[in-house]
Amino acid sequence: MRATRAIIHLDYFKANVLTIKKHIKPQCTICIPVKADAYGHGAISCSIAAIQAGAKFLAVASVQEGSELRSAGIVAPILLLSLPLPEEIPEIIEQELTPLIADEEFVSLLSVETAKRALVYPVHLKVDTGMGRIGCSPEEALPLAKKIQDTRSLRLAGLASHLSVADSTAPEDVQWTKAQISRFSAVCKELEANGISPGIRHIANSGALVLHPEAEFDMVRPGLLAYGYAPIPSMSEIIPVQPVMELESFVVSIKKIAKGQAISYGRTWIAPCDTHIATIPLGYADGLPRSLSGKVSFSIEGRSYPQVGRICMDQCMLDLGPHSDVQRWDRVLIFGPPSAAAGKVGAADSAGGKVGAATGKAGGNAGAANSAAIYNSADSLARSIGGIAYEICCGIHRRVPRVYIS
Numbered sequence: 001m002r003a004t005r006a007i008i009h010l011d012y013f014k015a016n017v018l019t020i021k022k023h024i025k026p027q028c029t030i031c032i033p034v035k036a037d038a039y040g041h042g043a044i045s046c047s048i049a050a051i052q053a054g055a056k057f058l059a060v061a062s063v064q065e066g067s068e069l070r071s072a073g074i075v076a077p078i079l080l081l082s083l084p085l086p087e088e089i090p091e092i093i094e095q096e097l098t099p100l101i102a103d104e105e106f107v108s109l110l111s112v113e114t115a116k117r118a119l120v121y122p123v124h125l126k127v128d129t130g131m132g133r134i135g136c137s138p139e140e141a142l143p144l145a146k147k148i149q150d151t152r153s154l155r156l157a158g159l160a161s162h163l164s165v166a167d168s169t170a171p172e173d174v175q176w177t178k179a180q181i182s183r184f185s186a187v188c189k190e191l192e193a194n195g196i197s198p199g200i201r202h203i204a205n206s207g208a209l210v211l212h213p214e215a216e217f218d219m220v221r222p223g224l225l226a227y228g229y230a231p232i233p234s235m236s237e238i239i240p241v242q243p244v245m246e247l248e249s250f251v252v253s254i255k256k257i258a259k260g261q262a263i264s265y266g267r268t269w270i271a272p273c274d275t276h277i278a279t280i281p282l283g284y285a286d287g288l289p290r291s292l293s294g295k296v297s298f299s300i301e302g303r304s305y306p307q308v309g310r311i312c313m314d315q316c317m318l319d320l321g322p323h324s325d326v327q328r329w330d331r332v333l334i335f336g337p338p339s340a341a342a343g344k345v346g347a348a349d350s351a352g353g354k355v356g357a358a359t360g361k362a363g364g365n366a367g368a369a370n371s372a373a374i375y376n377s378a379d380s381l382a383r384s385i386g387g388i389a390y391e392i393c394c395g396i397h398r399r400v401p402r403v404y405i406s
């Protein structure tokens with residue numbers, strides 16, 4: 001197998017789903033978003049694991065993602081979170097995906113197809129309570145719900161909305177989220193007052209689970225938490241989860257270089273002293289952002305070594321320093337859960353909260369191997385370039401083999 005690989009700890013993933021389940025009301029259902037290949041973790045394996053851990057719904061962004069799950073034999077309800085093109089409607093129905101409805105035009109287009117097939121097809125009404133992305137306005141919700149109710153081939157099975165700042169503790173953001181939740185609640189009540197059952201009500205993402213328990217309603221849609229990252233790192237103890245993905249590679253070359261020698265494209269890094277350079281077969285095409293060049297360290301045998309020079313498409317280099325006992329073929333931990341840093345792959349470690357604490361003081365210090373057991377999380381890597389953990393995980397390319405640990 002290729003040196004660069006993503007180890008997917010399905011055992012941690014299931015434990016995370018169970019931790020979420022314990023945190024919410026017993027009657028509340030869990031929907032696990034498995035869009036973007038389960039945030040890069042592998043949609044089919046994660047879907048199966050999510051269901052095994054007690055999730056009742058899955059959610060995808062595209063019809064194709066939903067079809068791939070159906071082809072793999074997954075029968076659980078699958079929510080389609082993004083809006084499709086009209087030409088995708090037949091496939092939605094054939095694959096039994098549950099679409100979000102945000103306007104009358106879509107009701108008409110969908111009902112032509114559902115009526116043809118003599119179905120009573122479940123849909124969820126999507127209300128925009130402040131995200132500004134998709135969904136009808138709160139005022140349009142009642143007429144749209146009535147239209148769905150009056151359409152014999154459709155059935156209103158749920159009411160959904162999405163929160164825009166649920167993962168922020170800034171007072172104005174907390175206020176905004178509370179306002180979104182109360183707008184959503186008001187729509188639910190308005191439908192009920194008009195004799196329309198809203199079905200499954202759901203608005204909560206990972207951030208809301210941590211900060212806004214009143215957002216639970218009938219179902220929650222935690223993605224980030226399930227994959228092991230706290231939406232608010234400083235509050236990771238509230239729902240303690242473990243990162244599921246561990247990215248590793250191996251040293252494929254070590255060479256001695258002299259002071260003054262340049263490394264990689266652009267000759268941006270010049271060795272400040274005689275040193276050893278390790279090459280690892282991991283680059284930006286694998287999903288290691290090029291903007292991390294010179295800003296990150298990776299750990300080998302519990303010691304941290306700065307990445308130097310520009311990250312290439314398929315490879316990058318580490319400065320091992322003048323005196324290093326790193327050997328060719330040694331394993332390099334790019335990021336992962338605490339257990340990976342401890343070298344105990346697969347060993348459960350409930351340290352949850354400590355992820356993301358440490359990342360490299362990379363930069364130009366040749367030989368700056370840090371003896372502390374430093375490791376990266378997808379979150380710490382992302383933060384060093386102003387990004388978010390989601391991007392790092394989703395960005396791990398399909399050419400990186402996934403190795404599943406169950």
Ligand SMILES: *Cc1c(COP(=O)(O)O)cnc(C)c1O
Pocket residue numbers: 033081162204205206207221222223224225
């Ligand atoms: C992706 C997504 C989620 C999950 O968000 P997390 O922040 O990963 O918990 C929930 N709802 C919708 C509509 C989404 O698109």
